[in-house]
Amino acid sequence: MSDALIVLKNIGKRYTRGKQQVRIFDHLDMAIPRQDFVAMMGPSGSGKTTLLNLLGGIDKPSEGEIAFEGKRMDDLSEGKLAAFRAANVGFVFQFYNLMPMLTAAQNVELPLLLTKLGPKARRERVQTALTIVNLADRARHKPSELSGGQQQRVAIARAIVSDPKLLLCDEPTGDLDRETADEILGMLQTLNRDLGKTIVMVTHDPEAARFAKRTLHLDKGHFVEKDLNA
């Protein structure tokens, strides 16, 4: 546990919907070691996205503690959390979430606007990130001029451009065909293996989960054992 990148202790999470309280998690514990690649599966509504949001500092737990590299982050202010996300977390969304008005390069550059880097250093970093996802030749294209797979690669470049330790992917291949999905998953695998990124990926697709080092099954707010290969 000492080498865990992120540790969740006794997490509770409730939403109030009108007068009703919805419990998503109760006494949830979890540790993600550095350089792990976890696939997270589970039925719809089981809390996968909620957990990802807690890991990424987008949402706060109702109870319990979350520590990133040994430092508590569940009690940070909104502004501090935003800075935490900018420095440590890269997000990959199911629907890419690129800015339609910006070129691929400008989209990738966005997280760097939150750093101290000057224009020249930013340009170099963008170039590197686009090269990693094999899209250096599409730098000037708008998202509408790219295929779904290419758009998701731009989104991955955006997620890694500021060199965060943690990548959180919410159904990154949910909107792609098999072949394109495998290409994206292979790329995540490379980022994990060669660049040491810790990756948590939510997916509904058992094929996709095979690319990860291990798979967690979430059901009704708890991890359950399941043997995929049985």
Place this chain on the structure above:
Amino acid sequence: MSRTLTQIMAVTSMNLRSIPQRIWTSLSTVIAIGFVTGVLLAFLALANGFAATVSGTGSPDVAVILRKGGDELSSVLTREQTLLMQEAPGIAKSADGKPLMSPELYVVIDGIKKSSQTKANLPLRGLGTLADQVRKGVRISSGRMFRTGTNELVVGRSVSKQFEGFEVGKQIRLASQNWTVVGEFEANGSVFESELWADVAVLQGLYQRGSTVQSVRARLQSPDSLQKVKDFAEADPRIKLDVKSEQAFYAAQSKGMSDVIQYLGWPLAIAMSFGALAGALNTMYASVDARMREIATLRALGFGGLPAFVGTMAESLLLSVVGGLLGALGVYLFFDGLSAATLGGNFTQVVFSMKLSGDLVLQGVILALVIGFVGGFFPAWRAARVPILAAFRAG
């Protein structure tokens, strides 16, 4: 450049470049704001033109002498009062030593407007023989001056332009006598250009005024001499007349009217602004909703709420400035310099032009910006508070 500024600029430029995606609702807001600005500016240009014409009429070194509390139409001065005033100190003298005074009559005649073919009142002024030395800046632009003792008259430039039958050489009938228009005059665009002038003595006979007049114009030795003339008129119980500088006299007249126009223009524009404001709010809320996922994504990446706020405000202000300038352009193209006529202080027609100025355009653009600011503020507030979780929804 600071990081915050870089972020704000990046988000703002993204925001502005996405306007074409919402072109129709954006355009309708621009047009609504342009319309409001246009209405305001039309009224202000009207008031401005009127004020320029009327206040340009009076000169500070001419005194207007009237019965106490009277205006030019209702005032009556006896021959005795007029003669006594000739002794007043401070009045300039002609080369041969006569006081430069013009006893004047001021009556109303009918004219037919060319534009609407409707009847309107026109002022006919009888002038004393020294009138041309009392009033400076009057020029005969065609024909010649009327001759003393005849049924001849000259007409102001605006009268011949806007009313029928006053061209040089035309005959007109006044109190069942034939008169001839022998000339047209210019008077620096002042109210006098909306008048007809003839010999005061002939008009006294025609309108059975005996030896009375309605006012006396006197040239002052200097603007400072006004007080001497005033004191003189007060001191003698046989005189008891009002003495004002011509400038103050016309300024007072114009103030009432331009106030009315302005006080009509602003409330109307403000009432209409609420309509435009509703449109702006609508457009900007739609803009924020359309960009909801983008804004949430930026927040997830670590951007603050400020860039989203500023970007939305910038969009709203841009739309409103464009609207305001279009409104001003519209007024400039269609109304600026357009002649209008209104009732002057004496229920006679004063002809003047609508006059747009940089100052007025600024007022119009400020109104537009206020609409844009309020119409952008609340949507921008919403933009700054978009829940980050919105980034994870489909859309």
